[in-house]
Structure formats: structure tokens, C-alpha cells
Amino acid sequence: ALHTAQQEKNSEDYQEVYNAIATKMREEKDFDNNNGYGPVLVRLSWHVSGTWDKRDNSGGSFGGTYRFKKEMNDPLSRGLQNGFKFLESIDKQFPWLSHGDLFTLGGVTAIQEMQGPKIPWRSGRVDEPESMVPDNGRLPEPHYGADYVRSYYERFNFTDQEVVALLGAHVLGKAHLKNSGYDGPWDDESNIFSNAFYDNLLKLKWTPEINDAGNKQYDNKEKGYMMLPTDYALFQDPKYLKYVKAYANDQDLFFKDFTKVYTKLIENGIEFPKENKPHLFKTLKEQGK
Numbered sequence: 001a002l003h004t005a006q007q008e009k010n011s012e013d014y015q016e017v018y019n020a021i022a023t024k025m026r027e028e029k030d031f032d033n034n035n036g037y038g039p040v041l042v043r044l045s046w047h048v049s050g051t052w053d054k055r056d057n058s059g060g061s062f063g064g065t066y067r068f069k070k071e072m073n074d075p076l077s078r079g080l081q082n083g084f085k086f087l088e089s090i091d092k093q094f095p096w097l098s099h100g101d102l103f104t105l106g107g108v109t110a111i112q113e114m115q116g117p118k119i120p121w122r123s124g125r126v127d128e129p130e131s132m133v134p135d136n137g138r139l140p141e142p143h144y145g146a147d148y149v150r151s152y153y154e155r156f157n158f159t160d161q162e163v164v165a166l167l168g169a170h171v172l173g174k175a176h177l178k179n180s181g182y183d184g185p186w187d188d189e190s191n192i193f194s195n196a197f198y199d200n201l202l203k204l205k206w207t208p209e210i211n212d213a214g215n216k217q218y219d220n221k222e223k224g225y226m227m228l229p230t231d232y233a234l235f236q237d238p239k240y241l242k243y244v245k246a247y248a249n250d251q252d253l254f255f256k257d258f259t260k261v262y263t264k265l266i267e268n269g270i271e272f273p274k275e276n277k278p279h280l281f282k283t284l285k286e287q288g289k
């Protein structure tokens with residue numbers, strides 16, 4: 001059964017939460033080699049949504065079950081505890097906000113504050129008990145190629161175009177050897193949301209290397225950039241490559257398509273009554289803050 005969102009506050013209340021998250025991001029911008037908390041907040045919003053299974057509508061962002069240790073300690077989510085800890089003070093400041101809304105609003109705020117597209121965000125997710133925590137093993141592994149990526153996203157009914165647009169979020173942040181067994185990029189500023197992921201994928205020379213954890217990754221020595229095998233798959237597969245080229249050449253198109261598929265991702269499995277309108281948030285900058 002679909003979950004029905006329960007709208008209880010108005011946009012001004014959620015803008016206040018947005019501002020609290022965005023302000024804290026500014027205050028703690030030296031986190032993780034100066035990347036700040038933006039990237040890990042975006043990854044958290046994806047992981048809490050990526051457990052969804054269209055077949056029985058289990059998992060997904062609605063119930064906020066990431067707060068329980070079985071989901072939080074999924075080995076494929078190592079490092080996301082930093083994002084959870086960051087949001088704990090926000091959780092205390094706004095006790096009326098559900099965890100599902102908190103985790104997804106964290107990602108939306110981070111994307112917009114990192115100069116990404118405006119993401120219209122709908123509220124009303126309702127906390128579910130620990131018994132509803134989905135099993136581990138629903139998140140993707142980074143070791144494989146295009147066939148794996150394509151079949152993984154079949155569980156979301158995402159097309160090739162949607163998969164390529166969604167993965168553009170890997171312009172943000174970095175891989176940490178102790179988290180995932182992958183490492184890099186080694187530049188210190190990957191906290192601006194742009195179409196650079198596609199540009200680099202297409203234009204730079206990528207050398208397969210075995211990293212210190214024994215995993216194969218694709219490195220560009222000149223720039224100190226890396227690509228996971230699942231990233232590089234978008235270059236290897238001709239059907240994906242078509243969209244990589246489109247987004248490398250048109251950032252507006254990327255922003256538009258990313259907004260659509262990211263919204264689908266964080267809303268999967270939830271029914272929003274028609275009066276439950278999306279909230280459009282102003283960035284701190286737009287508010288003169």
C-alpha cells in the first residue's frame with residue numbers, strides 16, 4: 001500500500017528548517033577536507049530513498065527508518081553517520097519534523113546551497129517503527145559495469161536517461177578508502193553542483209588502477225580525479241554515453257533532468273494529496289543572508 005503524506009506545516013516553517021541546515025553547513029564548511037557537509041547530506045538523502053522496492057513498496061524515504069541501527073550500519077552506507085550526526089541538532093530544534101522529511105530536506109538544502117538546481121520538495125513523511133526497517137543489500141555496489149547499473153535501477157523503473165542524470169551527483173564529494181574501498185578525488189573542493197562529472201568523464205584520460213584496498217578504479221593523475229567502475233560504465237555503454245554527452249554540453253538540461261529524477265527518487269512509494277503542494281526554498285544568498 002502506498003503511504004499517504006500528511007501535510008501539517010506551511011512553507012515558512014520548512015524554510016526555517018532549510019535555513020537552519022544551510023547555516024550549519026556554512027558554520028562547518030571545513031568538514032572532510034573542506035568539502036563541507038553538502039556531499040554527505042546528498043548521499044544520505046539518496047541512501048534513505050534507495051532502499052525502495054516497487055514490488056511491495058517497502059523501504060524508501062517515507063518512514064525515516066535510517067535512524068535505526070540495522071539500516072544505519074549497512075556496510076554500503078559507511079560514512080553516512082556523519083550526515084546523521086550533523087542533522088541531530090536540527091532534529092532537536094524542530095521536533096515536529098519527521099525523520100523522512102528531515103533526511104530528504106537535508107539533501108535538497110545541500111543541493112541548492114551548493115549552487116545546484118531548485119528542488120521543489122513535498123513534506124508529510126511519517127515515522128515508522130523499527131519493524132519496518134528494510135533489509136540491508138538494497139543499495140548498489142560500485143564494483144561493476146553498465147549491465148549491473150541498468151538492472152539495479154530497474155527496481156525504480158528509471159530509464160537510461162534518468163540513471164545518467166541521477167549519477168551526475170557524483171560531481172560532489174569524494175570516496176574514502178575506509179568507507180567504501182575507493183579513494184579520491186584528491187582535489188579539495190568538490191562541493192559545487194555542476195555538470196562537471198560528465199565533462200570530466202568525456203574529456204579526461206582515465207587509467208584503470210588497483211587501489212590500496214585492491215579495488216579497480218579509474219584515475220586521472222593530472223587532475224587527481226577518480227571514477228568508480230559504475231561511473232565509468234556510463235562512458236563505456238553507448239546508450240548511456242549519449243546522455244553523458246548531452247549533459248556535458250548543456251548544464252541547464254542536466255539541472256532540469258536531475259531535478260525530475262531526484263524528486264522521483266525521494267518521493268517513491270509516497271502518495272501526496274493534491275493540496276500538498278511542493279515547497280520552493282530560497283537559498284541563504286537569495287534571502288540576503
Ligand code: HEM
Pocket residue numbers: 035039040042043046078079140141142143149166167169170172173174175176177179180181182228230262
Ligand atoms: C550506481 C549507483 C551508485 C553507486 C554504486 C554509488 C557509490 C558510491 C560510493 C562507493 C561512494 C563513496 C563513499 C565513500 O567512500 O565515502 C559514493 C559517494 C557519493 N555518492 Fe554515490 N553511488 C551511486 C549513486 C549515487 C546517487 C544516485 C547519488 C545522489 C543522487 C549519489 C551521491 C553520492 C555523493 C554526493 C557522494 C559523496 C559523499 C561524500 O563525499 O561523503 N550516489 N557513492
Ligand SMILES: Cc1cnc2ccccc2c1N
Pocket residue numbers: 170171172173174175184185190197225226227228231
Ligand atoms: C569526480 C567523482 C567521480 N566519482 C565519484 C564517486 C563517488 C563520490 C565522488 C565522486 C567524484 N567526486
